[in-house]
Amino acid sequence: MLLKTKNLKFTHLNKIAIAIILLTQSIVFAQEVIQVDSTGVAKETELILDKKPTNLKDTIVPFKRFKAEGVAAVVGEYVILDSDIDKSYLEFEQTGVSTADISRCQLLGKLMEDKLYIHQARVDSILVSDTEINPQVDQLVEYMVGQLGSEEKVVEYYRKDNITELKNDLLKAKKDIELANRMQAKVVENAEVTPEEVRQFFYNIPEDERPVFSAEVEIAQIVIEPEVTKEAKQAVIDRLNEFRADIVENGASFATKAVLYSKDGAAATGGLLPSFRRGDPYAKEFKDVAFSLLEGEVSEPFETDFGFHILKVDKIKGQEVDVRHIILFPELSQATIDKAKEKVDKIRENIINDSISFGDAARLYSDQKETRNNGGQLVNPSNQDTRFDLTKMDPTLGAQVYNLQEGEVSKVFVDQDRTGKKTFKFLTVTNRYDEHPADFIKDYEKIKELALRQKQINTIEKWQNKKIKDTYISVDKDYKDCEFASNWTKKLK
Structure with missing residues (x-):
């Protein structure tokens, strides 16, 4: 590995030497030097000569800053270029993140950390298969095509020769990200904190520096769905059977039917869904049908919680399947x-009149399976806690509860999920917690989470410092004076 890195440096020096020789032979007054970064994106630097060169001295003196593509650092077999740091700045700016307080040293440190994870993941034989990442790449390309209008425009924008080349580059990048994530998860998988460690963590923080937790609420809801009649369900099944007959008997295109009639986002791709396995989070009924069919077969209509479907198996790839589907929803009568x-208004009225408690009403009448047995209590999907930070919660939900007092019941409103299904619901705030400095008893779970995070950071830091010693790392002299969080320059301490 060391020899390989030295060869890389030698090649780089040769390129500079060749560039100087070519300059001495130049007879033009200006030319463009194209630099290419590690992502394949070209950069242009204009080189200006004051006059026709007559000797080497005239050639190399007067020009705007020119630097052949530089190697900022090497970690294992991975090279980090100066342009990779420039690209990181650009990515921050494009996502609206201020770079005013981010130094090149900090960005290089982050890039070296990422490369160390990837290097060690390969050493530890952590694998990420193409089949795991390909659906993500396909979705990303579909999104880019949607933004720019065509594959040709996407290829042109990213300066690739064709869409296959772009997909291969995206696949490599996403595999590296997943490798780094898995390596980091492996490093901290055994990090745990005891109650005593949590206590020490909290009381070691000076009182005036302890965290302040935002205002939070606990919320319960009651959901009433308009009843779908048997006639409405049968009408949808009949319609799907018509599609199926046209596809199976007349050779009509399943993808075209999906584009024209399916009622979900996959319609834009002809009903095509990302590859999935039996263990993936799809509806059980959907997976049962998908894995019961042969390649090319089209299912009979079937129902899930999302609606009524027919599906076609495009390809079976070992334990994975590629399917297309068409989904329809029954029409609701006025x-x-x-x-x-009328039902939801009556339930709300009985709660306000104290004829029944909110929790009992939810258990008796709510149509939402996930919450009714819990008295309608909502769970925050981001942390599986019942508390919602008012500053971070979903804006639609936040607007309904922001001004509600504890125990107060909201007005009835209409909600619509991503499938287009409409329901009536109303909410109550079961508990409200005002903004407050951290309290060890009341906020134990949050403090435990902070303590665990700190322990994970310490674990990663120790792991990094150990692996840095065991891994070939070279940092360019331009960055030798950087104050890195980890000892990337391997200075004696």
Whole structure:
């Protein structure tokens, strides 16, 4: 590995020498030097000569700053270029992150950390297969095509020869990200904190420096769905059977039917869904049908919690399948909508009149399976806690509860999920916690989370310092004076 890195440096010096020789032979007054970074994106630097060169001295003196593509650092077999740091700045700016307080040293440190994870992941034989990443790449390319209008424009924008080359580059980049994530997860997988460590962590923080937790609420809800009649369900099944017959008997295109009639986002891709396995989080009924069919087969209509489907198996790849589907939803009559509205209004009125508690009403009447047995209590999907930070919660939900007092019931409102299904619901705030300095008893779980995070950071730092000693690392002289968080320059301490 050491020899390989030395060869890289030798080649780089040769390139500079060749560039100088070419300059001495130049007879032009200006030319463009194209620099290419490690992502394949070209950069242009204009080189200006004051006059026709007559000797080497005239050639190399007057020009705007020119630096052949520089190697900032090497970690194992991975090279980090100066342009990679420039690209990191650009990515921050494009996502709206201020770079005013981010130094090149900090960015280089982060890039070296990422490369160390990837290097060690390969050493430890942590694998990421193409089949795991390909669906992500396909979705990303679909998104880019949607933004720019065509594959040709995407290829041109990213300066690639064709879409296959772009996909291969994206695949490599995403595999590296996943490798780094898995390596980091492996490093901290055994990091745990005891109650005593949590206590020490908290009381070691000076009182005036302890965290302040934002205002939070605990929320319960009651959801009433308009009843779908048997006639409405049968109408959807009949319609899907018509599609199926046209596809199976007449050779009609499943993808075209999906584009024209399917009621979800996958319609834009002809109903095509990302590859999945039996263990992936799809509806059980959907997976049962998908894995019961042969390649090319089209299913009979079937129902899930999301709607009514037919699906076609495009390809079976070992334990994975590629499928297309068409989803339809039963039409709701105005009579069933009015009946549901009347029901939800009556339930709310009984709660306000103290005829029944909110929790009991949720258990008896709510149509939402996930919350009704819990008295309607919502769980924060980001941390599986019942508390919601008012500054971070979903804006739609936040608008409904922001001004509610503890125990107060909201007005009935109409909600619509991503499938387009509409429901009536109302909410209550079961507990409200005002903004406050951290309290060891009341905020134990949050403090435990902070203590665990700190322990994970310490674990990673120790791991990094050990692996830095065991790994070939070279940092360019331009960055030798950087104050890195880890000892990348291997200075004696």
